[in-house]
Amino acid sequence: MKGDAGTLAAEVEGPVLLPGSSRYDDERAGFQAGFRHRPALVVGATRPEDVRAAVRFAAERRLPVAVQSTGHGIVTALNGEGVLITTRRMKTLTVDPDAGTVTAQAGVLWGEVVERSAPHGLAPVNGSALGIGVVGYLLGGGTGLLGRRTGYASDHVRALDVVTADGVLRHVTAESEPDLFWALRGGGGNFGAVTAVETALMPLTRLYGGSLHLAADRPLDLLLAYRAWTSTLPDELTSSLCLMACPPWPNVPEPLHGRYAAHIRIAFTGSAEEGERLVAPLRALGPRLLDTVREMPYTRVGDIYRDPHAPHAYFGGNVLLRALDPTALGTVVDVAGPGAAVPCSIEIRHLGGAFARPSPDRGAVGTRDAAYMLRVMTGGAAAPPAAARPVHRQVYDALEPWTVGRSLNSVYHDGGPLSPEHVRELFAAGDYERLRRVKTLYDPHNLFRSTHNILPQPSD
Incomplete structure (x- = not known):
């Protein structure tokens, strides 16, 4: 591999690093500290041509390829083999205020898009954490900060530049390659290495939002109250x-340290007066x-969730639910609440609204008619995965009668590498077969498999 790496290094502008080299560990590091890629070769891409060269190199040798910007959502880590392409140096960002769009290379973060869009009275369809990469979030669908009003973030994508397994850099739109365009928006990183994406912005400069932290001495009562409250809300909230x-932790306000609490996050685009009510x-x-x-300017939306900035270990997953059953919620609290065998966080996100409405620009995002998403997470420093996963499994089992699917964006190595059966659960049945056809066409040898892997169809 060493001699081959030298040949590749002559083709790319960014670093090409082997295990044991001085910068190898820094290059492969990401936000997820619980497990990381350990590739045979890592390429720090600075431009699309670097990505093309790395993919061609891997394709010629039938090596798996993984792509990483921030490293938040690693699903299947390379382990001593394959090529890791890091894209964090690819930072070109262009806002077109007349078209109401932004074009972002694969290393751009949502916070950067928020800041660049704001002077034009525009805002992106971003999620809760501004330190997450734009591309990875959109490939997974994106249950956005204002998703009940906007729908899935991936439905707002207009075009993608992607290097497919044949080493070709394609500009993909609904007109040029409709099946690939559909698959990329919600199908994850299965179909190539995306180098840039164009997505729509919305006219928005402010919102009414923030967070309430309540003492959770009776957590089930709070969950049931939240369940009742969400049944009364407009789509704008x-x-x-x-x-x-x-x-x-530094990002956790001091009054909360050591408390078991409910953190309720609010994002409302109506008036402050209506928000207060x-x-x-x-x-x-x-x-x-x-x-x-x-009331806050949109540039402060990172204050709502206060997601951590420092890399750390975490394990978790989610289920999409058609309803919140009180008896099942009681079991969830018993299993994963304050008396849990391992420390867990239990998050419920209110869906519905525009999430559930059919979209003419619909991508491959899975179950859209879910009313809620429930996530369970454990920090790696609090408990090893072997101890946390059985607890999480009990949560999913309790919710199984009301489960209609899972969200691709919120699968955090909860059960190790995903089996084909678990990947199927991320998509509607007909969509999954269509995704397999697209995979077979663009990546028949399954180079891009270090993700929520959709298997190509077997050759005749």
């Missing part, structure tokens, strides 16, 4: 509730440890 023991029932639920809900 998107929210979630997270139950967790609050660690003494809608949030009032939550404020009446009990003692408030912290209340930051207010």
Whole structure:
């Protein structure tokens, strides 16, 4: 491999690194510290041509390829084989205010798009964490911060530049290659290495939002109150509730340290006056440890969830639910609540609204008629995966009668590498077979398999 790496290094502008080299570990590192890629070769791409060269190199040798920007959502890590392409140096970002779009290379983060769009009175259809890469989030679908109003983020994509397994850099649109365009928007990283994406912006400069932290001495009561409250909401309000023991981390406000609390997150595009009225029932639920809900410029939306910035280990997964059953929620609290065998966070995201409405620009995102998503997470420092996963499994088992699918964006190595059966659960049945046909056409040898892997159809 060493001699081959030298040949590849002559073709690319970025670094080409082997295990044992001084920069290898830094290059492969990402946000997920619990498990990381350990490739035979890592290429730090600086431009699309670097990505093309790396993919051609891997294809000629039938080596698996993984692509990483921030490393938040690793599903299947390369383990001593394959080529890892890191894209964090690819930072070109262009806002077109007249068209209401942004074009972002594969290393651009959502926070950068928010900042560049704001002077034009525009905002992206981003998620809760501004430190996440634009491309990976959109490939997974994207249950956005305002998703009940906007729908899935991937439905707003207009074009993608992608290097497919044959080493060809394609500009993919609904007109040029409709099946690939459909598959890329919600089908994950199965079909190539995306080097840039063009997506729509929305006219928005402010919202009413923030978070309520309530003491969760009676967590089931809070979950049931949240369930009742969400049944009354307009589509302009998107929210979630997270139950967790609050660690003494820098991003966690000091009044919460060591408390078991409910963290309710609010994002509403209506007036502050209407927002106050809608949030009032939550404020009446009990003692408030912290209340930051207010009118804010869109550039401050990262304050709503206060997602951690420092890399750390975490394991978890999710289920999409048609309803929140009170008895099942009681079991979830018993299994994963404050008395759990391992520390867990339980998050419920309210879906419905535009998430569930048919879209003419619909991509491959799976179950769209779910009313809620429930995620269960455990930090790797708190418990090893072997201890956490059986607890998570009990949560999923309790919710199984109401489960209609899973969200691709929120699968965090909960059960190790995903089996083909688990991958099927991420998509509608007919969509999964269509995705396999697209995979067979563009990646018949399954080079791009270090993801939520969709298997090519067998050759005759």
